[in-house]
Amino acid sequence: MSGISHINKLLVTGSNGWVGRAACASIENRGWSVRAAVRSTSVADLPDDVVQVGSVNNQTHWAPALSGIHTVLHCAARVHVMTDTAQDPLSEFRKVNVDGTLNLARQASAAGVKRYIFMSSVKVNGESTRSGHSFTEADTANPQDPYAISKFEAEQGLRQIAAVTGMEVVIIRPPLVYGPGVKANFAALMHAVQRGWPLPLGAAHNQRSLVALDNLVDFILTCATHPSAANQTFLVSDGQDLSTTELVRGMARAANVPTRLLPIPVWALQTAGQWLGQGAAVQR
Template identity: 55%
Template sequence: MTERVLVTGAAGFVGSQLVARLAEQSSFSVWGTARAKLEGHHSELISVGEVNGDTDWSKALEGQRVIIHAAARAHIMDEAAADPLAEFRRVNVAGTLNLARQASEAGVWRFVFISSIKVNGEQTSPGHVFTAEDSPAPEDAYGISKREAEQGLQKIVQETGMEVVIIRPPLIYGPGVKGNFASMVRLVAKGLPLPLGAIHNKRSLVALDNLIDLIITCIDHPAAANQVFLASDGEDLSTSELLRRVGTAMGKPVRLLPVPAPLLQFGATVLGKKAMAKRLLGSLQVDIAKARDVLGWSPPLSVDEGLRRCFIDNQDV
């Protein structure tokens, strides 16, 4: 039987590729929503306008069985809002819960929510990894909003019986990626020496293709119901090793200078770049054992293949 699936945020980095992958499979009838009507998508794309607590989802929800909610106000590098938490809550909390309530009323069976590892926290200490069972400890406005959305969804589960699956990915990379990963790629492309050769942290990432594979697994897997899963490639890299792997994937030499981490931390503090230093110098490790054990899922791509796919079509991000 063909499963009807609705993907919100179908024009976004994750949503657009997810829609394309689902459309290739005969077992799914895929629809997508975006803020505005876009052409060229392999789905029925419905414009819903801005996502918030007042969005009318009725047209998009008609006949749907599964929702994959990828639409969100994402982590913003240069935040301009006077009250960032209020803005994140408006979209990520009120918008998500409004959709979930309308979905349950429309007879949707399963709601897959793309959350964030930021719900767990910003950093792991040596010898510790984040798990799906950890007590949430979000620090920034984005992570707080995702945690509050998760809590609201779990309440809706208790009230309505609609199944909810929560997926928390770390940094996602793939063709067309933006943000911090794209900035790093640009530095590698320029061939400039980078003072990160002595960084021995450990960070988990997830290739876009691996994340999409996990999401699709969660669409109809019986054991996924009302569970939280963490996503990653299953291999953790130091910042210096990641830069070398990116260089290999791009066919570019990488020049790394062995500047001690404490000196870099001091310089970042002086320049007001403590958050950036935390990402470059700190560790954030994710344990995907639950997804392996409960779902029988393993990342289909290695880190090297995931990075290679970032640069198949062009060398710029």
């Protein structure tokens, strides 16, 4: 895209997280000025300018972190929890992802911040699409779990704040992110492939969008500077959708190990998952 504008100082929240840390490093590599907001300062490999803000909620005091800031990149969040033990998961997600996000946005606007970039999730769009179709930014939101609902509610609140205050808001909904240091489901799948375990995924001919960490960070920083990104919602991916079978084969090639895929029909996996109480895991 053309029309890149100059940026002054950028605040990154959740900068000790996987995406936030990568964003800070890329910002510094570009010669920009960055400030890292963290819950605890006992974290290595962060920019020299670090501000400890404590827990992110509706009581967080952001003034020291926001002083002199032009753009906020808000990565801090209560992330998707596979086995949530909270009695009211939605309430817990809202404390951080909704209340914390909107509290920061209100204080950012009052402090003169020009642009607020919110890291949301493609789960706001829903859990799946019809065969041969992809999610788009124009789709009606269809969040189906507490994490996705909290992200959608935060998006709605941010748009209201932008309309009232004039602060520019950019919403990014990434799909599954992969790259060095990836954790959770993707890391578990890589571990299984590298160990040579037989996997019942040889007949999973779905299509799934992914985005590499470096590509996501590059897109984020484009959104930090490009005038046309203001008040837009973006879905982002590598542009090469893969089936689960193709993904496993690619992992095996990268690890230089044989691929051990069993062609178990998807309906059989889904049925077994329901019997074992692991239907959601099979779907993921």
